[in-house]
Amino acid sequence: MSAEGRFVPSGWPGLKAVVRxxxxxxxxxxxxxxxxxxxxxxxxxxxxxxxxxxDTNRADLAPLFAYLPWLLMILMPALAMRAWAEERELGTIETLLSLPMPLWAASLGKFLAAWSVAGLALAATFPMWIAVNWLGAPDNAAIAVGYLGALLLAGAHLAIGQALSAVTPNQVVAFVMGVLVAFLLTMAGLPFVTGALSSSVPAWMVEAVAHMSALDRYAAFENGVARLPDLVYFLSLIAGGVTAAGLIAGSTREGGR
Known part of the structure; x- marks a missing residue:
């Protein structure tokens, strides 16, 4: 219970402290x-x-959204690599996890801080949005949905990257693993990948791999459509990555390092 008499969820003060x-x-x-x-x-x-x-002669941000997944695939693991690896490298992870807060607060706080930086990076492209409005009459709702998709994709890569960062004290190793997983998620649904798999694995497995594709899910947002299954997909990756990061880092309490 806060000083004002309002209920404060357990771990909330710790979450805010970790974000700061x-x-x-x-x-x-x-x-x-x-x-x-x-x-x-x-x-x-x-x-x-x-x-x-x-050269497109169109007042929209399609060229930007088309290449953002490939940029996020590299830059998000670079942003995520220090999350837990640096704590292990410096020996501060035990101190962090000994503080009176639940594991989820530490893990979610690290994620929200990194996601905020990613959001600022996307905001740095807003002058392009202003420019297309000056040049023509774009569908601003579709552009907003495109930015939402980019933010969710960035969050998914960050959450997975932070989980991988919890595995190793080496930030370079965490970065390489993060890029590799982001690359696999991005490439999974491309035709040449599913075509190559179809000759050696059952059709249900090919379909399962295709459904794992972050690029395919992002494409709907890129086209200005926010579908519930795609929202659930990205939010599940984020929740899974944040949870995994906390559990892996939490093993330090039992003596792991």
């Missing part, structure tokens, strides 16, 4: 600033140069 701690760690070092600068440069570069933004 992690955001401080990001922004008091060059990490967040370098990440934001890299994203702010790379996202428009893909859209303008690779996606040929001006």
């Amino acid at each position: 701690r992690e955001l401080g760690a990001y922004f008091t070092t060059p990490l967040a600033w370098v990440f934001l600068a890299a994203f702010a440069f790379a996202a428009p570069a893909f859209a303008f140069n690779v996606g040929r933004f001006f």
Whole structure:
């Protein structure tokens, strides 16, 4: 019960403390600033140069959203790699987990801090949204849904990356594993992958692999459609990654490292 007499869920103060701690760690070092600068440069570069933004003669952000999954596949594991690996490397994980808060608060706090940085990175592309409104009359609702999909995809990669970061004290190893898993999730539903699998595995297994594709789920948001199954898919990946990160890191309490 708070001082105002309102009910405060168990772990909420610890969650807020971890979010503040992690955001401080990001922004008091060059990490967040370098990440934001890299994203702010790379996202428009893909859209303008690779996606040929001006050659489409369309007032929308389709070139940006088309290349965001490939950018997020690399940058999100880079943002997630320090979450738990750095704690293990510095020997501070035992101190963090000995604080009077549940495991979920520590794990969710780390995720929310990193997801906030990812959200700021996506916000850095908003000038492009303003530009297309100046150039024409885009479907702003569809663009908003596209940004929602990008934020959910970023969250899924972050949650999985943080779970992998809890496995090792080496941030480079955590990054490589995160990129590999993000790559597999992205590529799973592509035709050449399912075509290659269809010749050697049962059809139900090919269909199962195709349904695992984050790129296929993201495509609906990219087209301005927010479907419930796709929302559930991304939120399940996020919940699973955050839970796994907490459980793996929590093994330290029993002597694991």
